[in-house]
Structures are given as C-alpha cells and as structure tokens.
Amino acid sequence: MxxxxxxxxxxxxxxxxxxxxxxxxxxxxxxxxxxxxxxxxxxxxxxxxxxxxxxxxxxxxxxxxxxxxxxxxxxxxxxxxxxxxxxxxxxxxxxxxxxxxxxxxxxxxxxxxxxxxxxxxxxxxxxxxxxxxxxxxxxxxxxxxxxxxxxxxxxxxxxxxxxxxxxxxxxxxxxxxxxxxxSPRRGLEFVTRKVTNAVARIKLGLQDTLVLGDLEPRRDWxxxxxxxxxxxxxxxxxxxxxxxxATGRTHSVREFVEAAFRHAGIDDWERYVTQDERFFRPAEVDLLVGDATKARTELGWKPEVDFESLVAMMVDHDLKLEARKAGIQLP
Structure with a gap:
C-alpha cells in the first residue's frame, strides 16, 4: 500500500x-x-x-x-x-x-x-x-x-x-x-462560490443582493x-x-454570474447584482487561459466537466445546503 x-x-x-x-x-x-x-x-x-x-x-x-x-x-x-x-x-x-x-x-x-x-x-x-x-x-x-x-x-x-x-x-x-x-467545496470567500451561494439564497428568498467587484476579468475555469x-x-x-x-476556454466573471442565475431560473440577474470598489484588487489580472497540450500528450489527461456543468453543480449544491439550513423544502 x-x-x-x-x-x-x-x-x-x-x-x-x-x-x-x-x-x-x-x-x-x-x-x-x-x-x-x-x-x-x-x-x-x-x-x-x-x-x-x-x-x-x-x-x-x-x-x-x-x-x-x-x-x-x-x-x-x-x-x-x-x-x-x-x-x-x-x-x-x-x-x-x-x-x-x-x-x-x-x-x-x-x-x-x-x-x-x-x-x-x-x-x-x-x-x-x-x-x-x-x-x-x-x-x-x-x-x-x-x-x-x-x-x-x-x-x-x-x-x-x-x-x-x-x-x-x-x-x-x-x-x-x-x-x-x-467545486461545491470551494471556500465562500472565493468569487465563484460567493456567486453560487448568493444565487441560491436569492432564489430561496433569503438574500436580496449580490455585491461583487470587477465583472470583466476572464478566467479559464x-x-x-x-x-x-x-x-x-x-x-x-x-x-x-x-x-x-487548464481547459483552454475562458469566461468572464460576468458570464459566470449570468450562468449561475440562469441555472437557478432567474433571468433578470442584473437587478440583484451591485459592484463595490472594496472588492476590486489593487492590481487586477485581466485574462488567464491555459494550453494543456503537454498534459494531454504526456499524461493522457483531459478535463471532463465543462463550464456550464460546473456552474450548475455548484448552484445545485448551494440550493440544497441553504434550503437545509433554513428548513425549506425544495420541490
């Protein structure tokens, strides 16, 4: 062993x-x-x-x-x-x-x-x-x-x-x-989990707004x-x-937010989202996108979960989590 x-x-x-x-x-x-x-x-x-x-x-x-x-x-x-x-x-x-x-x-x-x-x-x-x-x-x-x-x-x-x-x-x-x-195990301080958790709480009527920083940086998620x-x-x-x-594909924070609200069945996401300069970094990284050709070739590795499925997975987890904490029965 x-x-x-x-x-x-x-x-x-x-x-x-x-x-x-x-x-x-x-x-x-x-x-x-x-x-x-x-x-x-x-x-x-x-x-x-x-x-x-x-x-x-x-x-x-x-x-x-x-x-x-x-x-x-x-x-x-x-x-x-x-x-x-x-x-x-x-x-x-x-x-x-x-x-x-x-x-x-x-x-x-x-x-x-x-x-x-x-x-x-x-x-x-x-x-x-x-x-x-x-x-x-x-x-x-x-x-x-x-x-x-x-x-x-x-x-x-x-x-x-x-x-x-x-x-x-x-x-x-x-x-x-x-x-x-x-992932659903991501800490709540990270923007992705902050988004999916807030979306779940908004869907359940437990929260009114989601406060974020810059929505334009693009990441390879x-x-x-x-x-x-x-x-x-x-x-x-x-x-x-x-x-x-890496996946080799890039999405903005805005696109992540849109996907999370969309999966929760909320179309007018902009009415719930505000921006606050406190959440802007002193020096931002605008774009990150990786080429994993070496890992694919030498390791035989490739990503299996795509962007939309990842967002859906995280939203579904947080809906169940917040509903359980609040004693709400999900349909």
Missing part, C-alpha cells in the same frame, strides 16, 4: 485528492496545523480514512517529524494562503506560508529522503496567477511570469525553488500550473475533481516535469 502526505487537506483540492488516492488504495495522511482547526470535524466526518498528522509549513522541524512519522511515497503540497485578495492585506504571511513553506517542505524531503530505491516524490501546487499580466496567450509551461499579487509572487518563488531542488539535488519534484478550478487527477498522474511518470492544467 502506497502512502501519501497531503498538505492543505481541508481545502477543496486536498479533499478531492484524498478521495482519489483512497480509491487507488493509498494510505492517506493529511497535515494539520494546530489543535483547534475549525474544519477538522467536517473533514473527519467526510473523509474518515484520512489519518491526520501535526505539522506547519512555517516550521521546518515539524515537517521533518511529519515525514519521519508518515514515511510517504508521495507528498502533495497544496497548503497555502490561497485567497488572492487576502494576500494584499497579509503579504508577509502569504510569502512565509505560500512561498517559504515550499522551501521548508523540499528541505525536509531532502533531509528525510525516503529509501534509495523509493525516494519521496513531490508535487507542488503552482498557479496560473504566476502569469499575471500575461506575456502571451494562451499560457504554456514556458510563458514568462509576471505576477500581480503577493500570492502570485509567492507562488513564483515556490515554483522556482521546486525546479531548483529538482536540478540541484535530483529530487523527483513536479509543479502543476493549475488554472482556476472550482475547470472542475477541481478533474484537476487532482492531473496531480496524481504527474507523480506516476518516469521523469519529473512541470505541466499546465
């Missing part, structure tokens, strides 16, 4: 990846910071097969201890301060966790190593936000980075240090440059459950490499 350690186990990617690995007969471990994590109870209820291990991306010694305890075959680093808006307000924390956390984990892997015949394989969750103010479209693995947020800058460091440890120490280390990927399959495939290859993971 292979063993995998996942940081960021409470996030959407961590949960979908844990389910995927469990289905492939892995023993799955999740790294948890602190003793009173508010997401812990829900995680243990939904994913009882995950064994939790204490550790912190800000503390090298705890990472070494976790690796020595787990003795993993594979390590997936999904842990980060991942909300772009928050990174402007807590830039130093973002750099420390999202950037230097990668260095600490790589150093811990280098120190613990695994067996000579079975060295630890490492996956780093890189991000399309590294491209920022894009130099070319669509973006591929060799497109130059131009990050537009502290989060994007920290991800560039994490990506580059992963390449450096691969080149310098021969680690089996891969980075997946994942474009935006969503896919389903998180599809994207974790690419993560696993990267660590099954003979040689480590980096891969863009």
């Amino acid at each position: 292979r063993r995998a350690l996942i940081t960021g186990i409470t996030g959407q990617d961590g949960q979908y990846l844990a389910e995927l690995l469990h289905s492939k007969n892995y023993k799955v471990f999740g790294l948890i910071k602190g003793q009173n994590n508010p997401k812990l109870e829900a995680l243990q209820t939904e994913l009882p097969f995950v064994e939790l291990v204490s550790g912190d991306l800000q503390d090298l010694s705890s990472l070494v201890a976790a690796l020595e305890q787990v003795q993993p075959d594979e390590v997936y680093n999904l842990g980060a301060i991942s909300f772009v808006g928050l990174s402007f307000k807590q830039a130093e924390l973002t750099a420390n966790v999202t950037g230097l956390g990668v260095l600490r984990l790589l150093e811990a892997i280098r120190m613990v190593g695994g067996s000579q015949n079975n060295p630890i394989r490492f996956y780093q969750a890189s991000s399309s936000e590294m491209f920022g103010k894009v130099r070319e479209s669509p973006q591929v693995e060799t497109t130059p980075f131009y990050p537009r947020s502290p989060y994007g800058c920290a991800k560039v460091f994490g990506h580059d240090i992963t390449v450096n440890y691969r080149d310098s120490y021969g680690l089996f280390a891969c980075s997946g440059i994942l474009f935006n990927h969503e 896919g389903f998180a459950g599809d994207y974790v399959k690419a993560m696993w495939l990267m660590l099954q290859q003979d040689e480590p490499s980096d891969y863009v993971v």
Whole structure:
C-alpha cells in the first residue's frame, strides 16, 4: 500500500485528492496545523480514512517529524494562503506560508529522503496567477511570469525553488500550473462560490443582493475533481516535469454570474447584482487561459466537466445546503 502526505487537506483540492488516492488504495495522511482547526470535524466526518498528522509549513522541524512519522511515497503540497485578495492585506504571511513553506517542505524531503530505491516524490501546487499580466496567450509551461499579487509572487518563488531542488539535488519534484478550478467545496470567500451561494439564497428568498467587484476579468475555469487527477498522474511518470492544467476556454466573471442565475431560473440577474470598489484588487489580472497540450500528450489527461456543468453543480449544491439550513423544502 502506497502512502501519501497531503498538505492543505481541508481545502477543496486536498479533499478531492484524498478521495482519489483512497480509491487507488493509498494510505492517506493529511497535515494539520494546530489543535483547534475549525474544519477538522467536517473533514473527519467526510473523509474518515484520512489519518491526520501535526505539522506547519512555517516550521521546518515539524515537517521533518511529519515525514519521519508518515514515511510517504508521495507528498502533495497544496497548503497555502490561497485567497488572492487576502494576500494584499497579509503579504508577509502569504510569502512565509505560500512561498517559504515550499522551501521548508523540499528541505525536509531532502533531509528525510525516503529509501534509495523509493525516494519521496513531490508535487507542488503552482498557479496560473504566476502569469499575471500575461506575456502571451494562451499560457504554456514556458510563458514568462509576471505576477500581480503577493500570492502570485509567492507562488513564483515556490515554483522556482521546486525546479531548483529538482536540478540541484535530483529530487523527483513536479509543479502543476493549475488554472482556476472550482467545486461545491470551494471556500465562500472565493468569487465563484460567493456567486453560487448568493444565487441560491436569492432564489430561496433569503438574500436580496449580490455585491461583487470587477465583472470583466476572464478566467479559464475547470472542475477541481478533474484537476487532482492531473496531480496524481504527474507523480506516476518516469521523469519529473512541470505541466499546465487548464481547459483552454475562458469566461468572464460576468458570464459566470449570468450562468449561475440562469441555472437557478432567474433571468433578470442584473437587478440583484451591485459592484463595490472594496472588492476590486489593487492590481487586477485581466485574462488567464491555459494550453494543456503537454498534459494531454504526456499524461493522457483531459478535463471532463465543462463550464456550464460546473456552474450548475455548484448552484445545485448551494440550493440544497441553504434550503437545509433554513428548513425549506425544495420541490
């Protein structure tokens, strides 16, 4: 039975990846910071097969201890301060966790190593936000980075240090440059889930308006459950490499909003939506769209859930969630 350690186990990617690995007969471990994590109870209820291990991306010694305890075959680093808006307000924390956390984990892997015949394989969750103010479209693995947020800058460091440890120490280390990927498990602070949850509440008569920032940025949106399959495939290859993971199609925030209201049966969506400058970023990323040809060719990966189906999935989930919380019987 292979063993995998996942940081960021409470996030959407961590949960979908844990389910995927469990289905492939892995023993799955999740790294948890602190003793009173508010997401812990829900995680243990939904994913009882995950064994939790204490550790912190800000503390090298705890990472070494976790690796020595787990003795993993594979390590997936999904842990980060991942909300772009928050990174402007807590830039130093973002750099420390999202950037230097990668260095600490790589150093811990280098120190613990695994067996000579079975060295630890490492996956780093890189991000399309590294491209920022894009130099070319669509973006591929060799497109130059131009990050537009502290989060994007920290991800560039994490990506580059992963390449450096691969080149310098021969680690089996891969980075997946994942474009935006969503799901019903997405946090409510992210614009996609903020939209679908508000649409559900408006449909149920529990909310009157949806307040957003800029509606024009365009993103390449896919389903998180599809994207974790690419993560696993990267660590099954003979040689480590980096891969863009994307659908190759782009939609604006406005189109996401329209699709969500349309699926809920609300045509006049504009009467419910207002904009507030508080939700505009100091430096916006206008367009991100990826070319996943390398992942399709070398990994045999392709997205399965399209944009409309993704939006519908999220709206339906939030309708059931909010109806249950409010004691409303759905037809």
